[in-house]
Amino acid sequence: AxxxxxxxxxxxxxxxxxxxxxxxxxxxxxxxxxxxxWKAMHFQRQKLxxxxxxxxxxxxxxxxxxxxxxxxxxxxxxxxxxxxxQVQEVFRDYRMIAVCQYNAMxxxxxxxxxxxxxxxxxxxxxxxxxxxxxxxxxxKYKTLLPLFVARNILLxxxxxxxxxxxxxLKGVPQVNLLGACIDDTIxxxxxxxxxxxxxxxxxxxxxxxxxxxxxxxxxxxxxxxGSVHLTALLDHHIGRLQAGETGSPDExxxxxxxxxx
Amino acid sequence: AGIIFPERPKLKFMDKVPAVPKVRxxxxxxxxxxxxxxxxxxFIQGQxxxxxxxxxxxxxxxxxxxxxxxxxxxxxxTMFAIWRVPAPSKPVTRKxxxxxxxxxxGPIDHYVTAVKSGRLVVEVGGRCEFGEVKPFLTQVARKLxxxxxxxxxxxxxxxxxxxxxxxxxxxNPWTFERVxxxxxxxxxxxxxxxxxxxxxxxWGKFFLKHRV
Numbered sequence: 356a357x358x359x360x361x362x363x364x365x366x367x368x369x370x371x372x373x374x375x376x377x378x379x380x381x382x383x384x385x386x387x388x389x390x391x392x393w394k395a396m397h398f399q400r401q402k403l404x405x406x407x408x409x410x411x412x413x414x415x416x417x418x419x420x421x422x423x424x425x426x427x428x429x430x431x432x433x434x435x436x437x438x439x440x441q442v443q444e445v446f447r448d449y450r451m452i453a454v455c456q457y458n459a460m461x462x463x464x465x466x467x468x469x470x471x472x473x474x475x476x477x478x479x480x481x482x483x484x485x486x487x488x489x490x491x492x493x494x495k496y497k498t499l500l501p502l503f504v505a506r507n508i509l510l511x512x513x514x515x516x517x518x519x520x521x522x523x524l525k526g527v528p529q530v531n532l533l534g535a536c537i538d539d540t541i542x543x544x545x546x547x548x549x550x551x552x553x554x555x556x557x558x559x560x561x562x563x564x565x566x567x568x569x570x571x572x573x574x575x576x577x578x579x580x581g582s583v584h585l586t587a588l589l590d591h592h593i594g595r596l597q598a599g600e601t602g603s604p605d606e607x608x609x610x611x612x613x614x615x616x
Numbered sequence: 617a618g619i620i621f622p623e624r625p626k627l628k629f630m631d632k633v634p635a636v637p638k639v640r641x642x643x644x645x646x647x648x649x650x651x652x653x654x655x656x657x658x659f660i661q662g663q664x665x666x667x668x669x670x671x672x673x674x675x676x677x678x679x680x681x682x683x684x685x686x687x688x689x690x691x692x693x694t695m696f697a698i699w700r701v702p703a704p705s706k707p708v709t710r711k712x713x714x715x716x717x718x719x720x721x722g723p724i725d726h727y728v729t730a731v732k733s734g735r736l737v738v739e740v741g742g743r744c745e746f747g748e749v750k751p752f753l754t755q756v757a758r759k760l761x762x763x764x765x766x767x768x769x770x771x772x773x774x775x776x777x778x779x780x781x782x783x784x785x786x787x788n789p790w791t792f793e794r795v796x797x798x799x800x801x802x803x804x805x806x807x808x809x810x811x812x813x814x815x816x817x818x819w820g821k822f823f824l825k826h827r828v
Contacts, residue, residue: 388808389646389671389820396819399806403795407816409828410787 435486442482442490446536449511453520453535453547454499457481457508460529468527475519477512498541502533517551619741620661625696627683627738630703632676633727638707641721648706649673649821651814653732656700662741664749664768665700671821672762673728674737676704682738682756689752695742704729731762733823746771762821783828791828792816 386394396404446452460468469479484503491500508530510520515537524530535547542550554562649671659665679701686697704727711722731737737760740749746768753766767775793815795803804811817827 387644387646388810389650391821393822394820397806399803403792403803403806404816404827406788407790407792407795407828408788409782409826412785412787 438483438486439490442487443494445480445509445511446490446494446496449513451477451510451512451515451517451535451537453510454502454533455508455510455524456531456533457506458529458531460527464527464529468523468530471523471526472510472520475512475516475523476514477510477516477520480509480511482507482509496536496541499534499536507533515550517547521548521551619663619743621696621742622661622698625692625742626687626690627697627699629683630676630679630699632704634703634705638705638724641709641724642707646821648730649732651732651810651818652823653735656735659736659739659769659772660700661698662696662739664741664746664753664766665736665739666753666757666760666764667767667772668731668735668737668760668762668764669733669825670762670764670823671730671732672760673706673708674701674704674731674761675708675726675728678760679704679729681759685752685756686738686740689755690740690749691744695740695744695749697738697740700736700739701729701731706730733762733818733821737764763823779828786828793828 388394472479482503484505484507487503488500491497491503512520517535517537521532524532532544532547534544535542537547537550553559651671653668690697706728707724708726708728709722710725711719738756740753750766757764757766792811794800796807796811796815808814815828817824
């Protein structure tokens, strides 16, 4: 085809044409212009289509640099309100609330863990982060806010059986303790462990009572120390007198003891 | 509000073969599929319609499907529908199966109507909302041989405005139109002379919506 074109132009002396119809070239190639399938484009045409694509206008500041607008959960949702109320009740009623990280566990392991914790009256509660964060930000437990990221559970109980709880959690590797709020005191992981090492309330009470009672017990002995010392000395003197009578009469003995006093 | 109801609310029956069947077999003339449509691009009576976004042929089966589906799904008391597409008149020949090439042109098999991109196929109107009409119009649009969408008058106007906006705020200094009209880099060697009018938005029977 190029050879034919050259021949036509040079041989015929035809004036230089402005456009060259590709009709001659493509007729021999097979399909027509309009096909049912997507006709393969010439590579040059593909390049032209790629170059002349639409470029949308870009804003001066990319949207990810601007402050993000976060849509808060609607308060009108009754379900959300119910969940919030439940979380508030939990924080009010239960003395011990432990926040643990929860990784995926097989179902039976979850049931087993719940069973073990049930024996010590500890309940396991699954909570949604958005609700808990909202509730916490409005209550006084602001420090617990950074804990509620990613999947977590709450272990709540009316008594503070921390040692048993730690023992159960040690057996379950997928649940990690993050922090706890015991009797309105926020404790970290170390704090909880220290709290577990503390003796129980009765023992602590007994210890304080013993410590307090130690001083009064000492005061009585302190007061009696003088008279006890006198009695000891007199006994010693009597012993020496008796020893002096049996051996030889020792007259300066009683004078010495009178002088000592 | 200025809505003119036709005599019959439902779509008219279209016959397979025109009243005077054609004797002379016609050449294929695929240019009636190619490029944008010049006829039936705007709304006449109705408020909603099906817009064709590609070229193709509609035969009697398609038209029956449209007629029956719309007739079944619309309420003739409040809504009406009109055809924006003529009855099939273009004869399409087919050779019998299993024969070798040659032996002349085959006999006429059936008749079709040609539809170019940007043409309305049916229009629906009356005392109804787009939301009511859209489900069955999308159902019909999916079954057509070319890509189609249900549109309302506002939707169509918005589409056209968006196209204009895109053309204006295009950041790319190189447009197909510019390259072709100036024959930059000798591109016209690889393009058709029809590309001067089609401007890179059409390729065969396909309409490239995302271009320019």
